[in-house]
Amino acid sequence: MWSSVKSELTRRLADRIRNLYEVDHDPVVEIPPRRDLGDIAFPAALHLARVVKRNPRQIATEILEGLELPPEVRSVEIAGAGYLNAFLQRSAGAAHLLAESAVAPSAAGSKTVIEHTNINPNKAAHIGHLRNSVLGDILAKTLRELGHTVEVQNYIDDTGVQVADVVVGFLDIQGLDAAAVAAIPEPFDYYCWDLYSQVGRWFEEDPERLTLRRSTLHELESGSGPRADIGRLVARRIVARHLKTMARLDISYDLLTHESDILGLDFFRQAFDRLVASGAIHLENSGKNEGCWVMPLAESEEFAGLEDPDKVIVRSDGTVTYVGKDIAYQLWKFGLLGRDFEYRYWDEQELWQTTTTDGVAKHPSFGGAHDVINVIDIRQSYLQKIVRAGLEALGHPEAAERSVHFAYEMVALSTDTARQLGYIDDDADPDEEGKSLEMSGRKGVGVKADDLMDQLIAKAREEIESRDRELAADQLTQLARDIAVAALRFFMVKASTHRIIAFDFSEALSFEGESGPYLQYALVRAENIRRKLAASGLETEVAPEIARQLPEELWSDDLWDLVLCAAQIGDTLEKAGSTLELSLIARHALDLAQKFNALYHRHPMLHEENEDLRRVRLVATRVFSKALMDLARILGIPTPDRM
Template sequence: MLVIRGERERPEMIREEVAEVLKRILGVEEIPFNVPPQRKMGDLSSAICLSLAKERKRPPMEIAGEAVEQLKANLPPHIQEVTLTPPGYINFKVNWSRLTRELISEILEQGESAGKSFSGGNEKVFIEHTSVNPNKAMHIGHLRNSVLGDTIARVFRWLGYPTEVCNYIDDTGVQVVDVVTALLYLNPPLFEEGTSDFKSVWQKIPEDHPIDYFCWDLYARFQNEVEKDPSLREKREEILHRIEGGNHPVSDFAKELATRIVQSHLETVARLSVFYDLLNWESDIIRQGFWETTFELLKEKGGLRFETEGPNEGCWVVPFGGIAETSNGVRSLDKILVRSNGSITYTAKDIAYQLWKFGILEKDFLYRTWGKQDHGEVLWTTSMEGKEGHQISRRFGKADRVINVIDVRQTYPQQVVSECLRQMGFEKEAERSIHLAYEVVNLSPQAARILGAEETDEKRSVAMSGRSGTGVKAKDFIEMVKKKVVEKADHPLEQSVANALTSAAIRYYLLKFTLESQIVFDFDEALKTTGDTGVYLEYAHARASSILRKAEERKIDFQWGKGVVPVQLTDTERDLVGAISEFASVVMKTAENLRVSRLTEYAFDLATAFTNFYEHPDPGSKVQTPFIHLRDESLRTFRLSLVRAFQIVMGNTLRLLGMPALEKI
């Protein structure tokens, strides 16, 4: 759990006010709170006296009774009534009128920065997400990663933390090697040794076929071919060395290929408003000698061992405790960083990279700009042709906290990385190396069948696999959702609106699940546009905007003043105020525990509260008068101001979720 410093927000504030008084009265350290099951009981409740009964050897009703008496004599500022219900609950009624006056004033005054805190100080947060192998198209599982990381980054930025987002490009890994090998040697015209002219190879990619899609199929095909053709395996080995070594036409070709595919990945996620500050290339980590420095550091600080015997003979390993029996027989648990042939493992590179993120490593990348992104910010990239860190306008790395967004299957290697940091003596950095682990996206049996997967079990979900080419490609999915959104609309949509709804629907779908919940992707489920969806959120915001627009068109003057707040709010007014008041503390909690689903849940609650208020501002009454038609000027002003306050907070919530806040649909 991260510790987030921040100002106390409304619900927290009220709770703390109450807790303060109660702690004094009862002489306890902590006061637990909960919400009563029925509204008439109150808005806030505590069962503290029930747990106190035993140790104090007194009936809970008696303890609570005395506490209530004292509370009545000394009411916390935002509480208007305290009651007692058996078997010993203390219930509090909030002074909604007062809370509403303060809350709306504050929001209208602060506008779009309402609820924003500037508590982050100088603590820099470094977030790595996406990091898709640049050898094929992205699929929906990758999107979950991107959208999670992007949302977390938005939350930290909002809270005032200097935040840096990077996308790691593994351009020297076997996946890229496979596709390069396939391009060069699978189909004629074959690559001729000694030449640096790759024109004919590039021409294999049809012009009307996106490169990432082409490589998706090619990569899957290559997996089959390489199985039965030993000469391809040899070629692959050769190409691996050339790419790792650099300084060879094939290496340049691989880089070019990866660059083009990265570009298509960036275009894909940009459709969901996902952007980065920096692209970090693995080839640059290798070429800048990050590992050599790390190797020395590891040997110097300890935590690394050269094996002279046993199964890992000839390797440099990090000891992780003995031998274990696994399903594949008896294995050493120690993590190999340098193989007996001298080459280094992925985890070794990861350790070096993690050290760089914290600014521990003396080495640095060279940097240049990649280009401007759709949101107007420049994207940087590491590059051997770039400038040194001190020569550019930005400073990358040197973070105080590092969040790596990687799926749950990589928990073990991530632990190895932070454990290595610990063993090297970087205790604080190990503590602040956070693996944001989330479960994968699988395909429902139906979805798998639609995609043409063979042998689907009707009960079991199917893992997506780049190797076999089964998966829902991100761009396909985006297009499908867009098509559905346009179809479902009762009027023609502007392109920008259709795109915004599409993005909101997809982001919401991928964010609403808890981190440990596997998403079993099903087309019907994922293409929903009613109920608990991103579309619902957009409608609530657009509806509020329309009301305000209409009020303006009719020249309705609604000048906010605290005097317009009714003494007694209706149920739906009160629920909406309650939802609005929770905004800031929800954002804070999201940053603390990195559980973004809490934010989507809140967004839905907030939108629901508004929609209910809009449909039934006077729940008891048979007639519901549109706000702009209200005769009672004071009430009209109040309700329109509440709409405005909602619109501001909903807009902020949407932006935190990376969704455009539509004024009109």
């Protein structure tokens, strides 16, 4: 009803304006700041003042005169400088929201591939990775809600430099063989976290040692030899850990795609031949890129001003850069490569993954997307542009157009947190005061995702226990987890994508104010009211037909404001989906919860004698719960009924 009444009013207004002034005007829709001003505002008269050369209020009067109102609209008034403000039928509007969801799938079901997480399989996941995974997961849920078919892929860079470095650590520093690496106890990803930063220092001590990285990288790419064996082992063990970490946050995937399979199945060779044939890349015969296959970017406006106008796709030693492999992968995602992976099911992890040779005959169909969204931090914008340029060069401008880079800013550590963890000395340079510290897997600087989860769960448990909730042990465990998940996911999604998050322990561990638990608490209260109503033998539900008949004047502005806020969640999801600004969903959820919590103290239900008034309040509460449950589901925030 919300969107239909908006568009109907807009249409009638546009008609009226055309008849009156013979101009085509597309009326802007706004929401007035207060309910006493109205529910939908049209500043059309203000915009027309210049064209029509008349006082806005006068124009508004002329438009309003003879404007036929849709049945959902009670009245339209002129306000302020010349706003046309519509007031909706409140009982009817609320009844409508009781009967139907405020979210209507709009997409036609076309397939979207979302790539997210993509953590290098050589160390534990840290909170920066969590931002990626949480955003990717919420994006997938949002698009599904809007009617898209979504396939989530987690790309495993198991043949890259980062894995190579850990292999060097095991083999050349620690002198371990594959069996010994396999025998290292869990948490294996924590072990590698330390080893990886150790390798970095080891290389710095003697740059000659970098030849070991090079030869390891070669072996990883060819897939045979002791270094390749250890590489595979490391990648598999780490990925298993990452999946477990993500599962704690209810994040899962449809498919793991391995870079090694892109190489093993000659995906890159396929793409390479086409890149050469199309002239998109050429072999450099001189200069600093001598012996490399490069993609010239100088002519493209998008890449203007680069220090080096060429991007290396194949290194002089014959190995392929990440971008090269990613072009092949991107082609496959669109079904444009002309070949497919083999697939097998990873039983322990319960998900499909690509493979090179031992695939099974029966598997779901993967790839072949209409749209592709890559969730990757903003620092990789340059590389993502090159991937798009590659698609374009290969004659797929439409695929390039539908390749979206969902870029988000980094997670850094706040000064306080960095100091707590010992990354900054207490007597550090005063100039550094107040500056956040960038995390670095290479340097071993960061907060591990599992550590944060553990702390959140412990804190939640403490909070619950302090309240004497009389829960069984397993209920307490479950609830502590639910609250921790809510806190963490909300923390990651409430920030705008273009903002750097300065991660601060005290802020992340707060369950008050703008937090996930705040949302849960509002829902718990709403549910609790219904339990109490039931216990008193009162009705806990109002049928839409009854709600429609409730006296209009019982709707106070504040109660109606909550309903109107709930009516708009569909708009927010649409906007979040189209702009990739998922924080809008979090903000809207907060807005709902804040409004409800405020009403909660002003409009008691149990002790209200007037049956109709009680019903109006119950309707508002039900509409609120439904809307916030919808948003919580999309945000991946669990909704316990007690806490």
